[in-house]
Amino acid sequence: MKNDESKGLSWPLSLLVTLLICVLAYTAASLLTREKSHILSDTTVLPCTSSQAVQVLGKGVVYSDGTSLRALNDRGRQTWSYVVGANCGFNACESGVAAWSGDLLAVLNPENGAALFSGSLGQTILSATVGSSYAAALVGEESSATLIVLELSGREIDRIALEDITVLDYGFFNKGEMLWVMSLDTNGTIPMSQVTTYKPGRKQSGKITDSEQIIYEVMFESPSVYAVGTTYIRVYDYTGVENVGQRRLVYGWYLVDSDASADGALMAFVPMAEIGTTAEISDVRLVKGNTDRTIRMPFTCFSILARGNAVYGFSDQYVMIHALNAEQAETYQLPFQCDALIGITSSSSAVLVSGDSVYMVPLP
Numbered sequence: 001m002k003n004d005e006s007k008g009l010s011w012p013l014s015l016l017v018t019l020l021i022c023v024l025a026y027t028a029a030s031l032l033t034r035e036k037s038h039i040l041s042d043t044t045v046l047p048c049t050s051s052q053a054v055q056v057l058g059k060g061v062v063y064s065d066g067t068s069l070r071a072l073n074d075r076g077r078q079t080w081s082y083v084v085g086a087n088c089g090f091n092a093c094e095s096g097v098a099a100w101s102g103d104l105l106a107v108l109n110p111e112n113g114a115a116l117f118s119g120s121l122g123q124t125i126l127s128a129t130v131g132s133s134y135a136a137a138l139v140g141e142e143s144s145a146t147l148i149v150l151e152l153s154g155r156e157i158d159r160i161a162l163e164d165i166t167v168l169d170y171g172f173f174n175k176g177e178m179l180w181v182m183s184l185d186t187n188g189t190i191p192m193s194q195v196t197t198y199k200p201g202r203k204q205s206g207k208i209t210d211s212e213q214i215i216y217e218v219m220f221e222s223p224s225v226y227a228v229g230t231t232y233i234r235v236y237d238y239t240g241v242e243n244v245g246q247r248r249l250v251y252g253w254y255l256v257d258s259d260a261s262a263d264g265a266l267m268a269f270v271p272m273a274e275i276g277t278t279a280e281i282s283d284v285r286l287v288k289g290n291t292d293r294t295i296r297m298p299f300t301c302f303s304i305l306a307r308g309n310a311v312y313g314f315s316d317q318y319v320m321i322h323a324l325n326a327e328q329a330e331t332y333q334l335p336f337q338c339d340a341l342i343g344i345t346s347s348s349s350a351v352l353v354s355g356d357s358v359y360m361v362p363l364p
Helices: 002-037
Strands: 044-049 053-057 060-064 068-072 078-083 089-092 097-101 104-108 115-120 125-130 134-141 144-151 156-162 166-173 178-185 192-199 203-210 215-221 224-229 232-237 253-261 264-271 281-288 291-301 303-307 310-314 318-323 330-333 340-344 349-354 357-362
Touching (some): 060 357, 097 125, 104 134, 134 166, 144 166, 156 178, 166 215, 264 303, 303 340, 310 349
Antiparallel strands (some): 044 357, 104 115, 144 156, 192 203, 264 281, 281 291, 303 310, 318 330, 340 349
16 A cells, blocks of 8 residues: 555656756756747848859948959849959958959949049059048069059059068058058068058058067057057057057967947957867957957857957857857857858848858848
């Protein structure tokens, strides 16, 4: 009789325990992945392919078929096209599009594709960029190039000889009125990183030299210059004088993206060990002003982008959005298998690659 009573009591108790375990497991799973139920179903297939060069331009994109450029709006409709020439290259900037083929350069209005300037620079163009007041084109040989600075009308106002150095990057800052050039001099026993600033048409205004590390990224936040290298973030004024008190150690971390806004630049770093041949990023270090924190993404990412006060992580199935001061990321499921990220438009749509197709997906 005692044995029967034991059996009678154990069955409901076992059921209660099982139900409790299921509830706890469900609650934990919901807390960890509660945003997975949000599927980003509003997608637009763009009339370009993953094998073509595609760049974000405003709310849409611009892409090349090898000879011509075609701009698409946020609905995937073509807004303009421009014939550049064989094997053309291009650079889409906020202020315009620089397009080149051989020694021919065209500066295009980003809204309608109209040529603000088109002409020969007399030498093979390696790259070009457009600011609000000027355009610049790097011509000649990579190890001994010349940077030609033009007004948007095409009038040449500067030729900067960059002999025996490797130009890593260049662009405009201070509302487009100033020019910067980041270079590396490897002729000596120790590689020398340099960031030089110019007032177009006038003279060199400042120079940063660093022999302790390789500088690979430069950001401008008036009145400061942030030089990000393999060991430190160093902060300078426009003349090249460092504020040593603002130096920050970043050895072992690599800056994958940054975004400057009115309240300061957000920088997203990832461990060097997580960006090999195939990026498998879990940890992201966010630096902005006095804030320096490391977060962990819910799923392994192949790409990280910084925008405003948040960082965006992209995996093959999910988009993760982690605000600078948030405790955890908001996670959204993609409606297709994602292979690569091209960028995020000014209207917060992700331009993504899946197989041969390119999609535009509005983000929350």
